[in-house]
Structures are given as structure tokens and as C-alpha cells.
Amino acid sequence: MYRTHTCGQLRIQDQSKTVTLAGWVQTIRKFGAITFVDLRDRYGITQLLFGEELTLQLEQNPLGREFVLQATGLVKERSNKNPNIPTGEVEINVSDFVVLNKSVVPPFTIQDDTDGGDDIRMKYRYLDLRRNTVKKNLELRYAVNRAARNYLHQQGFMDIETPFLIKSTPEGARDFVVPSRMNPGQFYALPQSPQTFKQLLMISGYDRYYQIVKCFRDEDLRADRQPEFTQIDCEMAFVEQEDILNMFEGMVKAIFKEVKGIDYIEKVERISWEHAMWNYGNDKPDIRFEMKVLNLKKPSSVYINKKDRHDLITGAGFKVFDNAETVLAIAVPGCSEYSRKQTDELTEWVKRPQIGMGGLGYIKCNADGSFKSSMDKFFNEEKLKEIAAASHAAPGDLILVLADAEEKTRKAISELRLEMAERLGLRKKDEFKLLWVLDFPLFEYDVEENRWVARHHPFTSPKPSDIATMINNIPVIENPAEYLKHPYANIKANAYDMVLNGNEVGGGSIRIYQRELQEKMFEALGMTKEESLHKFGFLLGAFEYGAPPHGGIAFGFDRLCAILGGSESIRDFIAFPKNNSGRDVMLDAPSTIDEKQLNELQIRLDPKR
């Protein structure tokens, strides 16, 4: 060992001990013949004092920032104590030291508020990882990992490793593939998730499985997506949805307790997908604040059973509303006194290409009970009052209205709702609110291919009451314009998402476990019998040998950590992340490979123009 203690260990009680520390030079301060050095390691910082007698030795072995130093000396009480660090009462009176390694000047400062930009910090990731903020993130990640494992272990789950070199069965996202040298012309795929394996493990009787495991998706990377990511992947046999919800809100609560010291004792709220879409415009609402959506004009393709309030806007002669497929509003608390400049700025905000709306209507619900609206020409005070009442606006609130095509408007109102909450400080980093979203549709309609696609994945079970509908109908959509009238459009899935502060952190479902139903599902997704046998024959086969009812869930581990760490960027919580083009700029990967490697794999590059 190069040390007797770590740099975070020594206290006033250790006075007069002779100790040896090893670490990195954080700062050097000279006061005449005396030199103070802050020595840093993973555990903390300890002050070293180099007295006059070491002057010559220091001249011969000059120190610099990030030098690796081993120092021996006596622990002394500091005259000038630092109450901000646990070691702040002591210093080491150095009697001997060795420079274990030198450092050139780092390209950015190793401090919380570093001067390094994103690119340079990615390139020198090993230096960025030295910064305390990044270290705290990885420590939090490890704490979450540990808390999840401990909880699952206590609940009788077994960590079982599933293979990484599997079969390519693209359905939804693209697979990364791996050419096989031993089987030329054939490829493995990297798993997008261990889905089918964990189902097989249930069929094998393992009952409760978990894994914290890397998964891979070759997708065009949106901001904050990584081609490789980590899941807490779980599956249980002989369970119903209710069992899974209870088990895994228990896990997340255990993580809260262990990692953040938070007693999340209240029951996790549960809402249906339809309720989420209707009230928040999206299926992962942030429920730390209200600001629910008022559906002034009902979108056409969802909410079969909901009644909109088109009575409030129809017949007013306002063409923007009359021509729009959908009109949605939110009441923003306490913003009725927004200036013209502020409402203009909000209008610009919704017009940005990311949102893409044509404009923004508003109704100021003044504190005195009067109203002022951008649509005064079409709506009299009485109508405005009715709209205000419908949107639960109080005096002092500002109602914002958007109108356009259904999906666009719904997304826009969701974004606007989050943006206003952000501006109002309602999205607090240290407040955590969980939510289960339930009863998702089983299918989504794919316009281009005029067919059904699985909303969750092809192994998700329909609600028991919808199984007959699924089995007894032909999936083909005769009339694309009326796809909503197809019986499949209303089939609900036994699927659930866990939402934390407006982010989907986990999702899962009760699975199909009967061959007949699974075959019907593959048929519904447009697979021929041959295709489904080629891709999933092993699973269909397994269903014939006594498959138990089962279900599970997978948590996005990177995202869960990021949110617990008060960040929305998963990259900050990954030791060696890739950039938005899927590159590791530190390694310079991916990169070209040798002709010899290509030859051995019996493949050739085939560049397109």
C-alpha cells in the first residue's frame, strides 16, 4: 500500500499519528518558505504542510496541479480550520514525500465549475471523471444499483445472466449485428432487451428474475439517447398486474429511501393512459403540479368515451378554432399580469420549429374578476368566464390556448405545460412524484404500412376481456380511413409505465403465455407464419411445454439515476458515454478495421454514394 490512510479519513483524534497519504495535487499555495498542498483522492481532501526544511527537496521535485504525490508526516491540528470539509481540523506536517507521477497541465480545470466545454471534456473523459460533480453522479448510480439489488434479493429475485450474442429479430428498433467468423455469412445481434430470455426463464420455473444489464438499439440518436444503455430488467411468474405494480413501486421506494433518504410512504397514484392523454396531453405527465389540459375540441383518434367542451367555442365565428382538428388550453397560475412582451415571447416560443404551432391564444383572468383575451373579438366576457371555469382558472391565472392538428397540438400543449411549470419553479429537483400509467392501447396504427404495430412489444397481453376480440377478428384493415372502427383499435393492453417527474422510468406488461394468442399477435403485426416461426419459433415452442402466467417490467437505469441526481441528462451518469453520433470521442470509436479482419469475417465494405 502506498498509504496508511485515505485523504478523507483523518480527524482531530488522529493528532500526532505518523501517516502516509497518496493522491492528486488539487492546489498549491506558497506562504514564504511554507507550502500548502491540498491532496485529493476519491475519499476527500487533506491539507499538507511543507515546512522550510523541505525547500530544497521541493525545488528538486517541483509539484504541479494533478501530480500524483505520496506524503508522510505527522497529523497536526490546523490553526486555520476549514469547517466545510470533514478533514478540515487537521493537516499533515510533511516529513517526506515522493512524486509518484507528474502531470502536464490539464486541458480544463478539475473543479465543479470547470472551464471545459462539452467536447473537450468528452475527449478527456478520464479527467472529467475526476471532477467532484461527475464522481457524485457515479456514486449515486452505484448506490441505486446496490439498493435495487438488495431489494430484489430480499424479495427472492435471482440475478440470471442472459446472452449478448443472440438472434436478429428486428421489430421496431434496429438491431446492432455482429458478423460470425465461425459461421460465415451469418450474424449475431446484440439484444435490445433480454425480453424473450426472461420469458423463457419464467417458463423454466425461475419465478423471479432480475438483471441490471446493457441493452443496445441502433437508432438515430436523439438528444440524450445512447446506443447502449442499462436496464433493471425484471420478470415474475404467477402474477397479475397488481402484484407487479406493488412489487416495483416497493423497489423504487426502497431506492428513494436508501439513496436519497426519502420516505415515500404515500401510495403511488395510478391513472389510465386515456386519463393521462386527456388531462395532460401525453402519457408521462409530471404530476408535481396541476395545470390540467382543458379539451375544448376533442381530438378525433383517441378518447372514445370522453366529452369535450366544443360547446364553449363552436359558433363564435373564430376560424382558427373552427378549422382546427383540436383545441386545447391550460390555465397557468398567477400569470394574468403577463405583459404584451411576455405573451409575445410565449407566442414565439410555441412557434419555434421544435413546437411548430402557428400561434397562441390567451385569456387573462384578472385578479378583479374581469377578463382580457387575444380573442376578445369572438368571445364575450361571459364566454371567457365559462372557459375559465372549465379550465379551473382562478382570478390571476393566464389561460393559454393552442389549436391545430390533433397530435401536434397535444404535444405542444404538453410542452407548454412543462415550460410554464419550469418558469414558475414548479418542477423542483428535490421533489419526487411517482405515477403509474395503466391501460395502454395494445396496438398503434401504422399509416405507411396500413397495419397494426405493437405499442409496447409483441409479447404484451391484451386485457383478459379483450382476448376474445383479438382472437375472433381478422387484423386486416380494409379501409385505412376508418381504422379507428376496427375492433383492434379499442383493445387495451395489460401494460403499465412508471413515470417519475414527467419521465418514463419503467415500463412493462403482463405477457402472452398461450401459443395461439401469441401467433395471433404476430399475425396482427403483419408477420407471416414462416416469419414468426423463423424469428420466434423457440418462444412459440416453449409455450407448448407448460408456460405459466407471467409479467415483468424494465427500468431505464440511466434515466432513473439522472432524475434522482436532479438532472435530465443521462450522459452525466454514464462513466464513458457516447456523443450524439454514437461516437466515443475519447477512444475514437467506431473506427476502420483491418482488411485482414474483414477477410476473416468474409464481409466487404459496400459504401453508398
Place this chain on the structure above:
Amino acid sequence: MYRTHTCGQLRIQDQSKTVTLAGWVQTIRKFGAITFVDLRDRYGITQLLFGEELTLQLEQNPLGREFVLQATGLVKERSNKNPNIPTGEVEINVSDFVVLNKSVVPPFTIQDDTDGGDDIRMKYRYLDLRRNTVKKNLELRYAVNRAARNYLHQQGFMDIETPFLIKSTPEGARDFVVPSRMNPGQFYALPQSPQTFKQLLMISGYDRYYQIVKCFRDEDLRADRQPEFTQIDCEMAFVEQEDILNMFEGMVKAIFKEVKGIDYIEKVERISWEHAMWNYGNDKPDIRFEMKVLNLKKPSSVYINKKDRHDLITGAGFKVFDNAETVLAIAVPGCSEYSRKQTDELTEWVKRPQIGMGGLGYIKCNADGSFKSSMDKFFNEEKLKEIAAASHAAPGDLILVLADAEEKTRKAISELRLEMAERLGLRKKDEFKLLWVLDFPLFEYDVEENRWVARHHPFTSPKPSDIATMINNIPVIENPAEYLKHPYANIKANAYDMVLNGNEVGGGSIRIYQRELQEKMFEALGMTKEESLHKFGFLLGAFEYGAPPHGGIAFGFDRLCAILGGSESIRDFIAFPKNNSGRDVMLDAPSTIDEKQLNELQIRLDPKR
């Protein structure tokens, strides 16, 4: 929940409770109008009793082996108790049952002594996994995983995930590569180990890192190798070899204690590589028994400082010995009375192609003190006595002698030693003996390329006393025939292997942490400056920013589990293993992929004839 209890849970104290169980039908036995069913789940087996009143219901819902059954009834004391299982005192008097799923007849019996061959069990792996023996293996694997994690956590190690999509830097084994769609013409590689990442983490100050992680090697698969395998991968900063040895024999002892209930209190033996080769003919000796090798004629290329006993055989006129490069012997305890048939059979054994020797000499050290040898013609009683003394043979032992080229003979005597121990019952499955092998050579000589290759890997540090030799000499081997005279041939590494019962279960080294020395190492391995910068520029760069002294170790997790489970086949301890051609026969992977996928990746198949 489909059950109130598991099939392993109920005891006599639960009498008169109404319970619901769910599981698989293991056996069905009919006695007149009464039917007994053994119901199995992960936790155990419970007997169900179907009385006469259920006859009709059973006729309408006939049961079969491996059917999934949910049964409700009263817990009763059994009249005919089964003391072999924890639930053996009770049975469930079934009042109601549901067949949750049927099963066709399995292709082999789901029992410890199954009638299924290897191939069929691999194809239906999900059924093989139901067998108790396989389940026990996976449970042991999870217990080892958990014990290792707990120990490392207590010792302050942090689990930090390293990337799977990295850069191809083939050196030694072949990389699996992954074409990048987003960066056409470029490839990621799957890691052969997280080696450089864990070193970077030490440079980043993480001090104690671990990971239980999949690694990948695209090698021609020998028996019991897998293209993907799992390591317990660890690294520590500010340590010397001694620290690592202590830390990790502590880990393995903790695993012994936790998983096997074994208090391994004795200090783990340590021997040098040279000592291992000299005394056992290989570097991973099984030291549960003696039978050390007598070096009658010294091999030429190792053991610089050892003296052989050629005086015992030289000048006897026995051409086999005179012409052989190497002559080695072992004394097998208590086998002097082997018959001619038995010695002939042993001779055939060493002549098998796997061993490849031309013949086998023997000396019977009879109980009465006389000797009988296959080489009586050349060696008189006196000489035989001297050889017996040198090989530590006692009266009653059988000395076996092999002679041929150095490496072949050394390997053969090693194999023979193990084989004889096996026959004598000296390799007990429940006896565990650890061993550290130290002081490996840093380099091996590659005849074909007339250059040095790294024995461990290119990041292993030479012994401090050998650093000057390495820096101050040119690696080029002017005269291949005399490569042993090159100063590099004698450089010893700061490397260590942990051996358990004759298997290497872990290996590691103190690393190079100075750029100059690392560059010299790359040069020694025949890399140009450009190559080393292209492949490992990030690491060389990192060494310039304050790299601390560090070292680590990686354990072969699959192998460690297999040995602890009393098996030598790692495949039995992997949930979904691949066969010897690297195929997953259950999935039928690898397989061909769509033309569309190839197009997107901008690669083409290029089949060789």
C-alpha cells in the same frame, strides 16, 4: 397472485389452512378414485391429493406431466410422510383446481438423471433449465455473484459500468466487431475485457473498481470455451502486488464461506511460476496432492537456475533418453502392483493423439524394496533406487517416465499426473485448495513472427528490478536460435494467477503507469509508434495527467462457479450457453440477416471458397 404459498413453503404447522399453490405437475399417481400429484415450483415440491369428488372434474380437465396447475385446498398431515423433502409432512386436500396451461410431452424427462442427450437439451434449454441439477447450478452462480459483490462493497469497491461498443485493438485474441450504421465503413468492437477502462478509472481517481461483466473473444472454440463469458473484474490504485493478493484471497475465502460454508482459514500458498513449471510441469498445478515432477533431463528453454538430475540417466545407453530433449517422471503412490495389462493401458493412454507421446517407461518400487522396470536392460537395481529416491517414491509406488521434446513432455507429464490423481480419487470435488502463482515471465517468444508477445497483456508491469533492463535494451531479436540469451527473456512480470484445484480462476498484474515504459512495451511487441498511438493513444495520453500506481485482477466467473459446483464444465453454469461452434441452437443463432440490414450497414457478404 395465483398462489398464497410456494410449493416449498408449507409445514405441519400450516395444517388446516386453506391455501392456493401454482406450479408444474411433476408426477401423477392414481390409487383407485384418488389421485396424487406432485406439484413443483422453484421452491420445492408439494403433494396434492385429488379426492373422489374431483373425478369428474379431472376427467374433463385431464392432467399431464409439466401441465401448469393452480390448486386450492386444505393443508393436511400426510399419513405417509416423506422425510426427504421439507414439505414432506403435509399434503393439500384439493377442493378446486385450474389448469393454467397444458404441456405436450417433453422431449426428455425433467429429472436429475434425465434421458435427454446434450444436443436435445441444448435445443430445449428452457426445459433443461427446469431440472433440479441445472437450477442448483444457477442458484450457486447467483450466490457467488452476491457474495463477491457484498465483499467488494464492504471493501469500498464501486461497481462502474464500462462500455460494450468500443474500439477494435486486436492484440492476442480476435475481436468481435459491430458495423456502425451511423458511421458507415467503421466498426465498434466488443470488449475482450474492460482492461483499459478500469485503468482509466484508476487514473480518474476511483481507487477501487469492480464489475461482474460480459467479455467477448472470437476464438476458435476449444471444448468448454464460450465466445461470451463473464468476469469479476477488479482494479485498485496505490497498491502493490501484496495488497492485491491479500484483498482477493479474502474475496475468494468470503465466497467459500458464503456459498459453501467453508472456513478457508489457512494462508493461500504462493509459488513462483518457475517453481510451478519445474515441480508440476504447468503453471496451474492442482496441489490437493503431491506427485511432484522429477526433472531427469532439464528442458532447454525455461528454468535458467534449476539443476536437473541427468546424472541419473546419462551414460546408461538408453537411446530414448539420450535422444530426448526432456525426460520427466512422477511417482504414483501405491500403484507398484499394476499388472502388465494396466501399464499397457497407461501406455496407450499417453499415446492417444490428445497426449501424443511415443511410449511410457515405468519403475515399480515394490513393497519389499526391490524394483522392476520397463528399462531394466539399461538401469540396474542401484540406479533404479537412486531414481526412486530422487522422485520421492516410497515402496509400493509406481514411477512413470516420459521422454520427448520439451513442451510436449511437460504437458504430457502434467496430464498424466492429473489422470493418475483422478484414478486414485485424489481430486475430490469437495476439497478446495487455492494457490497463487507469481513471477511470470513478462514476455513469450513468438517463433513465427520472431518477436516478443505479452504473456499476460501489454499493460502488465515488469518487476521494478527489471524495468531498467526493459528500457535500456532494444527488443529486436537478432538471432532467433538464441532468443533465450536476449535480456528480455529473463524479465519477470508483476503478475499473478489464482489457481483453484488445478484451474486458473483468476489472473492479474500490477500495471504500467508511466508513458515511457508503456511505449517501450508497445515497441517490444512490434508495434510502430503510429500503431500504438492509433490503438492506445487515449491511454498513453491519460498517463500524462497524473496516473497513479495501480493493479488489478479478473476472475473467470463461469469457471469459478463450475469448480465450486464440483464440475469442470462451465456450460452447466450458464443459463443459455453456446455450443462448440459458437451457436445458440435454441435460438438458431447466428443466422442470416435481411438484405435491407446489410444495405443500411453498407456492407456486403464476401464468401470465400
